[in-house]
Amino acid sequence: MSEEFRRVDGRKPDEMRSYKIKAHVLKNADGSAEIRLGKNWIVAAVYGPKEHFPKFEVLHDRAILNCRYHMTPYSTSERKSPKPSRREIELSKVIRSALEQAVILEEYPEMSIDVFIEVLQADGSTRVASITAAAVALADAGIPMKDLVVGCSAGKINGRIIVDVGEYEDKEGEADLPIAIMPNLRRVVLLQMDGKLTHEEFKKAFDMALKGAYKLYEEQINALKSVIKNMEVLEGEDRE
Amino acid sequence: MRGEGFRGLTLSELLTIKQVEKLFSEGRRIDERGFLEFREIEINTNVIEKAFGSARVSLGDTVVVAGVNFELGTPFPDSPDKGILIVEGEVLPTASFGAEAGPPNEYEIELSRVVDRGIRESEMLPLEEYVIKHGEVVYKIFLDFNIINDDGNLIDAANLAAVAALATAKMPDINYVKEHIDELNSINIKEVPKVGVKIRDLPIAVTLGLKNNKFIVDPTFAEEIAVESLITITHTNKGELCSIQLLKGGLTFEQVFEAINIAYEKNIELRSILERNGIKVI
Numbered sequence: 177m178s179e180e181f182r183r184v185d186g187r188k189p190d191e192m193r194s195y196k197i198k199a200h201v202l203k204n205a206d207g208s209a210e211i212r213l214g215k216n217w218i219v220a221a222v223y224g225p226k227e228h229f230p231k232f233e234v235l236h237d238r239a240i241l242n243c244r245y246h247m248t249p250y251s252t253s254e255r256k257s258p259k260p261s262r263r264e265i266e267l268s269k270v271i272r273s274a275l276e277q278a279v280i281l282e283e284y285p286e287m288s289i290d291v292f293i294e295v296l297q298a299d300g301s302t303r304v305a306s307i308t309a310a311a312v313a314l315a316d317a318g319i320p321m322k323d324l325v326v327g328c329s330a331g332k333i334n335g336r337i338i339v340d341v342g343e344y345e346d347k348e349g350e351a352d353l354p355i356a357i358m359p360n361l362r363r364v365v366l367l368q369m370d371g372k373l374t375h376e377e378f379k380k381a382f383d384m385a386l387k388g389a390y391k392l393y394e395e396q397i398n399a400l401k402s403v404i405k406n407m408e409v410l411e412g413e414d415r416e
Numbered sequence: 417m418r419g420e421g422f423r424g425l426t427l428s429e430l431l432t433i434k435q436v437e438k439l440f441s442e443g444r445r446i447d448e449r450g451f452l453e454f455r456e457i458e459i460n461t462n463v464i465e466k467a468f469g470s471a472r473v474s475l476g477d478t479v480v481v482a483g484v485n486f487e488l489g490t491p492f493p494d495s496p497d498k499g500i501l502i503v504e505g506e507v508l509p510t511a512s513f514g515a516e517a518g519p520p521n522e523y524e525i526e527l528s529r530v531v532d533r534g535i536r537e538s539e540m541l542p543l544e545e546y547v548i549k550h551g552e553v554v555y556k557i558f559l560d561f562n563i564i565n566d567d568g569n570l571i572d573a574a575n576l577a578a579v580a581a582l583a584t585a586k587m588p589d590i591n592y593v594k595e596h597i598d599e600l601n602s603i604n605i606k607e608v609p610k611v612g613v614k615i616r617d618l619p620i621a622v623t624l625g626l627k628n629n630k631f632i633v634d635p636t637f638a639e640e641i642a643v644e645s646l647i648t649i650t651h652t653n654k655g656e657l658c659s660i661q662l663l664k665g666g667l668t669f670e671q672v673f674e675a676i677n678i679a680y681e682k683n684i685e686l687r688s689i690l691e692r693n694g695i696k697v698i
Contacts, residue, residue, distance in 0.1 A: 273664060367662035370536075372537065373657045378676065392559050
């Protein structure tokens with residue numbers, strides 16, 4: 177019975193949208209990445225580690241991680257004001273907090289690392305897609321990390337638990353559960369929920385989101401591997 | 417939460433944090449509380465005469481005041497058949513050495529939004545009943561809360577104050593307003609006869625801290641800095657989850673479920689305290 181249930185976009189409850197991650201997409205940044213997840217298109221850039229200003233804010237035992245999650249005015253069907261909303265300020269905070277768990281900030285005392293996330297097109301689950309791209313950008317910048325960070329969402333619509341919540345499902349659904357994890361350390365570093373879920377439904381949703389995150393983790397690794405491959409090709413050309 | 421990177425702290429606060437850390441390693445808390453024990457909770461409602469509803473809640477030394485106001489407003493275009501609820505909170509400069517006046521910082525925004533989500537997602541208020549004229553005039557309900565003194569666990573305290581203020585509020589009788597729909601401009605909302613607010617649910621937020629793989633509830637300010645992780649879990653009247661926010665650090669997969677179970681047990685306890693103050697879902 178339940179196998180026959182199809183979502184608005186034809187997906188099964190436990191089916192992800194198509195996704196693609198590319199690392200090293202911006203020339204100027206120290207590290208960068210781009211993610212496409214359904215119609216989401218998000219770019220992340222890392223600048224640093226660099227000297228932190230103003231000086232009085234410096235932390236003497238570790239680096240400061242700055243993070244900005246931002247949606248461009250044309251990313252949503254109704255124009256969004258370019259100035260950061262309360263939602264964006266909250267999401268910047270929880271994304272930073274999640275990345276801080278992975279980045280070894282103690283390596284760079286008195287410095288700062290900036291992570292800029294720009295949502296060019298939003299299609300639901302932007303925060304978890306953002307964090308997935310941001311972690312790849314940090315790795316691309318060569319910043320030491322304990323693990324990657326990868327996110328995925330689950331939710332509930334018409335009483336059914338689903339993975340990778342799309343825009344329509346976010347608006348019309350009964351619950352949304354975005355999570356991000358460190359996949360090898362098996363730790364949850366971002367966890368939010370809104371809507372209504374019983375404990376049982378939560379368990380089901382959480383497990384689905386975890387599965388989705390591990391799929392995206394493989395794609396993160398692929399993206400980073402192909403950067404290394406490209407570098408090897410270039411080095412080979414240099415030698416010739 | 418102030419004190420990130422030990423910034424904006426007094427020397428005595430820093431020393432307390434060090435003491436809290438030392439005691440944690442011995443399995444003790446600074447005020448000799450059990451790990452899963454709340455501080456004393458005091459709830460007073462209708463403390464602000466000029467508001468439609470209000471409450472003052474203290475949780476140990478943390479003090480919050482919340483007030484409710486009703487206005488007539490235009491509904492949002494995407495929900496023409498619903499009243500508008502706006503929940504906002506700020507930490508006042510009276511609250512601590514490090515608290516600052518001015519626009520809310522990211523921790524205050526997170527605090528407001530987590531309290532807002534609990535109330536909104538539990539569907540505590542029947543917003544669809546607050547429509548005077550479809551798509552044109554609805555009730556706009558402002559629920560504002562302020563932290564007067566900060567000794568940690570601001571979310572749980574603010575949530576209690578917010579729901580207590582809302583649940584005991586007297587709102588302008590919507591039938592009276594509908595009967596006078598042709599003279600809306602001359603209606604003074606404060607002078608409309610009042611009726612009790614109907615509530616459908618009571619969201620209860622419980623914040624847990626994690627230190628040395630052990631959970632504590634109701635962290636004080638110093639404990640919030642000392643713990644590795646903080647998470648807020650909000651339950652509805654029926655025991656469903658309606659909001660979760662990992663505020664700080666991380667948890668193992670198993671710890672997520674452990675936290676939810678503790679929050680559920682504590683939510684029942686807080687609910688009975690509200691009930692003793694006459695606040696419950698009828």
